[in-house]
Amino acid sequence: SLLDKQALLRGSVREFPDFPSPGIIFRDITPVLRDPAAFSAAIDLFEAYLREKFPKIDLIAGLDSRGFLFGPSLAQRFGIGFVLIRKKGKLPGPTESVSYSLEYGKAEIEIQTDAVDPGQKVVIIDDLLATGGTMSAACQLLQRRQADILACLVLIELKSLKGAEKLKPHPVHTLLEYD
Ligand code: PRP
Numbered sequence: 001s002l003l004d005k006q007a008l009l010r011g012s013v014r015e016f017p018d019f020p021s022p023g024i025i026f027r028d029i030t031p032v033l034r035d036p037a038a039f040s041a042a043i044d045l046f047e048a049y050l051r052e053k054f055p056k057i058d059l060i061a062g063l064d065s066r067g068f069l070f071g072p073s074l075a076q077r078f079g080i081g082f083v084l085i086r087k088k089g090k091l092p093g094p095t096e097s098v099s100y101s102l103e104y105g106k107a108e109i110e111i112q113t114d115a116v117d118p119g120q121k122v123v124i125i126d127d128l129l130a131t132g133g134t135m136s137a138a139c140q141l142l143q144r145r146q147a148d149i150l151a152c153l154v155l156i157e158l159k160s161l162k163g164a165e166k167l168k169p170h171p172v173h174t175l176l177e178y179d
């Protein structure tokens with residue numbers, strides 16, 4: 001069941017206090033990738049949500065770097081493509097960029113100008129929502145390309161940082177919540 005899958009997933013997330021800096025509890029999803037049952041549980045849960053909510057999806061957009069681990073497998077379930085939103089300076093050709101702040105730093109992300117066509121229905125995916133800085137920068141980039149953002153997906157949401165509020169009106173779907 002979906003609840004069993006969520007429990008399996010929760011058991012596969014580790015925490016590391018004071019990484020990468022003092023006061024941060026780092027939520028490590030690497031054991032999810034190491035266990036094929038946990039990994040498919042994550043993809044199953046995302047797929048179930050999307051099938052229930054959206055009759056048509058054109059593209060999945062993944063965030064550098066941990067969104068890349070989940071997005072392509074999810075896109076395959078729908079027979080649709082995956083596009084990369086990367087940290088600055090990694091993508092060739094014409095790009096657009098947005099700078100943002102995150103739970104433990106500042107950064108800039110970009111997308112290739114031809115990655116998304118105007119009006120395409122896009123779902124964005126990442127491993128974790130903290131302050132929402134990264135996800136909201138991704139929404140800005142996709143909106144500049146005139147994408148229709150259906151939803152933002154994350155395995156983990158750190159509720160106390162209120163990232164989902166920053167993303168309004170875009171729906172956020174989370175598999176696991178932490179304070
Ligand atoms: C982490 C995480 C999210 C982001 C969330 O990525 O994977 O992308 O931070 O934080 P925010 O909601 O406060 O923006 P990070 O920038 O550490 O990059 P990485 O995936 O390359 O490790």
Ligand code: ADE
Pocket residue numbers: 024025026027028102103104128130158
């Ligand atoms: N990205 C931002 N905050 C994080 C956290 N606490 N754990 C893992 N990834 C993160």
